[in-house]
Amino acid sequence: MEITHIPAGSRPANEIEEILAEVVAFDALINRASGLGDDFDPRADEVRQELLSPNEYTSHQTWIGRLGGAIVAKGIAYLTLQDNLDVADVWCAVHPDKRRQGFGAEMLTAMETSLVAQGRTQLTSYCENPESVRASEVRSAHLAAETGAGSLPAGQPDVAFLSHHGFAFKQLERCSVAKTAVAASLPHVELDPGYTIETWSGPTPEHRLEQIAWLHQKMSTDTPGAEEFGEEESWDAERVRALDEKRRKNRELLGTALALKGDSAAGFTEVAHFDERPAVGWQGSTLVAREHRGHGLGAALKIANHVALGESSRVERIYTWNAVENSWMLAINDRGGFETWAWVGLWKKRLA
Template sequence: MLTVAEVDPFDERAFGDWYDALRAGAAADREAPVISTLEALTFSLRNPGERLRRLAVAATQNGETVGAMLFELPLVDDLSNVMVEIDVPPAHRRKGVATALWAWAAERAAAEQRSIFQTEINIPSGFDLHSWPGAAFATKLGFASENTEDHFVTPLPFDPATISLLKANTSALASYRLISWAGQCPEEHLQKYADLHTAMNQDVPTGGLSREASAWDAERVRTNDARLVENYLPLVTMAQTLEGEPAGYTLMYVQLGDRANVLQDDTLVMRDHRGHNLGTHLKLANLDQLAVHHDSPGWIHTWTAESNGPMQKVNARFGFRVVEQMHEFELTSPATAGH
C-alpha cells in the first residue's frame, strides 16, 4: 500500500531514506545536477527560519521510501504561494507515486489557504517540456512555465589561461573600488549589501511568476548569513563608487558538504553603473577569492535568464556552457483559491 506522510527531520533513519529518494529522483539523467546536501537540508528543517517553513514528505510502500517531496511555505512575503519539489527515483516512476505526493500537497495547501503552486524543473539539453518526465507531469497537472533560465557550468579548477586573458582584455577599473569578503558580511557593509539585495530582487527577471520583490535590511542580511555559514562558505565581492555608494555585487557559495559543486549566485550591476565592465571585474575578483578557499575538482554553476543578454555574454566570456534549462512553473488552483 502506498502511503504519504510528513517526515520528522529528527528521525535520522526516516529522514535519510527521504533524502536518498529525493537525491536519486533529482539527479537521474542529468549531467551536472545541483542538489542540496543532506547536512544542509537537515540543518534547515531542524532549525526553521522566520521567513520560510519547510516540510519533508515521503511516499512509502512496503517499508521502502519510493518518492520524496520538499514542501515550502513562505511566511513573510508571497503568502498565497507554496513551493513544491517532487522527486521519484526512476525505478518507482509511472506507479502513481508523484500523483500521491501531489494530492498531499494540494490538500495541505488548501488547509493553509494557499492557492498558488510554484516549482522548479531542470530539463537537460536534448529534452523538452513534453519529453522530460517532471515537466510532462507538471504540464499534465496544469502548471505553465512562467520563467526560464539557462543553467551553465564550467570546470573547476577554473582555467588560469581564461582568467589571464580576461584580465588582459578588460579595461582598468576607474571610479570604483572592489571590496571582497568570505563568510558573513562585515558589519560596516551590512546596509549597503542589503540595498544591493533589494535592487537585485527588483531587477531579476521573473517572467510571469506571482512573486513579490521583497526588501532587505541589515538585520535580514545578518540573519541570513548566520544560517548560511552553517553549510556554505559565501564569497562576496561588492563594487562601490569612490564616494562609497553601492554599485554592484557578485555572490558565490562553496558547499561545505559538496565541494565539487560551487554555486555562482547573484551578480548585479546597478543600472546607473552599467557599461564599465563592472560585471567582469566583480566575477574576476570573486574567482581570485575562490582560488584561495577552494582547490577541489568539480563545477561552477550559474543560472541566467534567456532574456538577460548582457549576463549571457559575460557567461560566454568566462567559458560557461549550457547543460540544461531551469523552468519555473506555476499553477493557480481554483479549489484552494476559494478555500
C-alpha cells in the same frame, strides 16, 4: 501510498536522524536518474536543515510518500515568512521504477491541499534537463516558455508532469559551468571611474550589511521575469545576518564580490561551496542594479570572485543559472568562461 507531512522543526532531532540517510539516498537516486551528475547529489547537512531548521524569514515543508515502508515519492515546499506569504516554491519526485502509476499526482494533491489551507495559493516550481537530453530531442515536440525565449522537450517526464497538472511554463534558464582556473587567464576588466570592487570570504562584514541587503531586495525586482514569481521582498541588515547564520549552520562557505560607486552598492555576486565537496561552487545571487548597468560590472564582479575563490579555496568549477532572455548576463558568463550544462524550466500555478 502513505504520505507523511514534516514541516521544518515539527519533529525532534533524533526522529529526523533516523530517516535522514534514507531521505538523502532517495534524493541521490532522483538526481542520478536526471543525468545531472555527481556534483548535484544532495548533501546530508542541507537535507537535515530542510527537515529541522526554520527561521523567522524562511521555512521548508517536506512530504514523504511510502509504499510497503519504502520511500517512493517526496515533495518539498520552500516558504518565505516575511513577504510573498501566498507563494510556495514546490518540487516533487517519484522513484524511477514507480513512475506513471499515479504517485506523483497523489503527492502533488496532498501538497496543494495543505498549502492552500495555509494560504499559499501561488505555486512556483522547476525542472532540470541536462544539455545532452535537450539536444537529443531537438526534433521532437517542444513546449515553448511563455517569455517566448527557449523551449523544452514536451515528452520529458518532468515537463509532461508539470504541464499536465496545470503549471504554466513561464521561463527557461540556462545552467552553465566554469572553471575557476580560467578566470585568472581572462583579460582584466577596466572599471569606469568611480567604481571599485571588494571581495571577501565568509559572512557579510558589518560595514557592508546595508549594501548587501539593498542588493538582495533589488534581486526581487530587477531580474528578468521577477514580477512573475512574487512581489518585492523586504531586506535589512538583520535579514542578511539571519541568512549568514543559516549558511553557517549549513556549513556553507561563501565568496562574495561587491561593486561600489563611492560607498553606494552597485552590484554583487556570490558563490557558495562546502567542505565535503570542495571542488564544486554554486552561484548564488548576482545582480547589477538597473542604474549601474552598462559599465561592465557584471563581468568584472564574476571574474574578480572567481579569481578570489581560486586563491582562497579549493573550488575548481562553478555552476550558475540565468534566464535565456537575459542576453547581457549570458554574454557576461560567456566572457567569464561559462559553458552550457543543463536547461531549467521555471513554472507557475495559481490555486483556487
